[in-house]
Amino acid sequence: MSVSTVGNGRIELSARTALVAVGDLLAIALFVGIGELTHGINPILNPARFAGTLTPFYVGWLLVAGFGGLYTAAATGTVRAALGRTIVGWILAVGIAQGLRSTAIFPGNAAVTFALVSVLVGGTLLLLWRGGVAVAK
Secondary structure, X not given: OOOOEEOOOOEEOXXXXXXXXXXXXXXXXXXXXXXXXXXXXXXXXXXXXXXXXXXXXXXXXXXXXXXXXXXOHHHHOOHHHHHHHHHHHHHHHHHHHHHHHOOOOOOOOOOHHHHHHHHHHHHHHHHHHHHHHHHHO
């Protein structure tokens, strides 16, 4: 059975891909939400601030995931593939997010310490999610 793709085969249009993408976005939102709460900002009471912090990470992740083939069956086909591709993708996404945060458009700024925390905490959540998807396949 063939699966429809877009972007020269980099994104598979399937229910599994949709599920993986939703889980990715929830994991990233959880990472940002935990960070906001840690800094005394309630994401529910400050939705604009939460969205402003979250958006650079979504932009970075969706660009990297789309161009990097992270929404294909092969990207979560094995635990090794899921973990390897996810961590590389997340590191690149955090770099993009930090670049966006250094502009006046988004709150915050580019900071090495925040980039490291982002890679570790956000990466852990994504690795747990995508590793679980690979195991469950």
